[in-house]
Amino acid sequence: MTAHSWERGVDGEVVSGEALGDLAQQPGWTVLNDVPWPGRPLANIDHVIIGASGIFVVDTVRWPGKITMTADELRQDGRLRIDAVHGVATAAQAVTFVVPGIDPEVVQPVVCLVRDEWINGRIGDVTIATTQNLVPLVKTRRRLLEADAVDTVAGELRAAFESERERARRGVVPPRTAASHEEPQEVTDHRGARRRIPIVRTIAGVGLVAVVLVKPEVFTPVTDFVSSLVTPDETGTPSDSPSDSPSDTPVKDDKGTDGQEAPAE
Numbered sequence: 001m002t003a004h005s006w007e008r009g010v011d012g013e014v015v016s017g018e019a020l021g022d023l024a025q026q027p028g029w030t031v032l033n034d035v036p037w038p039g040r041p042l043a044n045i046d047h048v049i050i051g052a053s054g055i056f057v058v059d060t061v062r063w064p065g066k067i068t069m070t071a072d073e074l075r076q077d078g079r080l081r082i083d084a085v086h087g088v089a090t091a092a093q094a095v096t097f098v099v100p101g102i103d104p105e106v107v108q109p110v111v112c113l114v115r116d117e118w119i120n121g122r123i124g125d126v127t128i129a130t131t132q133n134l135v136p137l138v139k140t141r142r143r144l145l146e147a148d149a150v151d152t153v154a155g156e157l158r159a160a161f162e163s164e165r166e167r168a169r170r171g172v173v174p175p176r177t178a179a180s181h182e183e184p185q186e187v188t189d190h191r192g193a194r195r196r197i198p199i200v201r202t203i204a205g206v207g208l209v210a211v212v213l214v215k216p217e218v219f220t221p222v223t224d225f226v227s228s229l230v231t232p233d234e235t236g237t238p239s240d241s242p243s244d245s246p247s248d249t250p251v252k253d254d255k256g257t258d259g260q261e262a263p264a265e
Contacts, residue, residue, distance in 0.1 A: 017047065019131045019134055020033075020134070022135070023135050023138075023139070028150055029150075030049070030150070032048040032050075032158065034047075035157075035161040037091055038094040038098050039097075045057060046058055046059055046060045048095065048161075049138055050145075050150055050154045050157065051138060052144070052146075052147070053139065053141035053144055053145075054105075054141065054144040054145060055095065055102075055106055055107045055153065056108050056109075057109050057110065058111075058134070059091065059110070059111050061084055061111060061112070061113055063076040063081070063113060063114075065077035067115075069119075069121045070123075074123055084111050085111060085124070085128075088109040089125060089126050092125075093107075099153055100156070102153065103144075106144050109127070110127045110128075111126060111128050112130065112131060112134050113130045113131070114130070115131065116132055117132060120133060
């Protein structure tokens with residue numbers, strides 16, 4: 001999905017492209033291959049399928065081994081692969097922003113596994129399929145677009161992707177869409193909940209620690225001042241502490257009578 005990795009490989013896109021070849025020849029269907037990711041000049045989307053059942057944003061992955069799925073996890077030989085699910089969902093959002101007035105439900109993200117078996121599942125809004133059943137899957141979904149809308153949307157997407165290519169050729173940084181903003185670094189805690197790391201504060205904290213370790217003399221005046229406030233003087237009482245000096249004001253007890261003055265030291 002992003003810049004091609006060896007693991008996914010162009011060969012996986014070729015296989016899925018061949019599987020979609022017949023669909024592209026059928027009336028009412030448009031298949032766009034290897035298109036720019038809107039807002040990300042160095043990333044691509046493997047396939048975008050437009051038809052009566054909607055717009056399908058497809059990421060092709062070639063993963064050997066056993067694939068297992070739950071309601072919120074995708075694994076290959078036990079290895080968590082949820083990053084592919086999040087990636088194609090973000091790509092689908094980016095495509096939504098370049099089609100004026102399109103209902104987001106029309107744009108459907110798909111992770112397509114290159115393999116001969118049939119897999120048909122969902123993780124959130126993301127469909128998990130294979131090169132064997134991708135075409136039957138998109139053709140049997142309920143109708144979301146009328147015939148004239150299919151042609152209109154296909155034309156708008158072609159123009160948008162060509163505009164992205166032209167900007168990339170000219171080295172122009174495209175405008176940032178909500179789906180193309182860089183997200184703050186995230187981690188997953190032991191309960192699976194995702195939390196954001198305040199990167200700026202983390203860097204500032206590390207820098208402060210480094211200064212303390214390398215040049216401790218920078219903080220010497222501060223530490224001396226703090227010590228002067230809490231260090232006892234020779235008489236055993238804290239120095240320069242006005243709150244501890246004897247008071248000349250008589251103290252009234254709860255009966256309203258004046259209490260005894262504290263004896264002078």
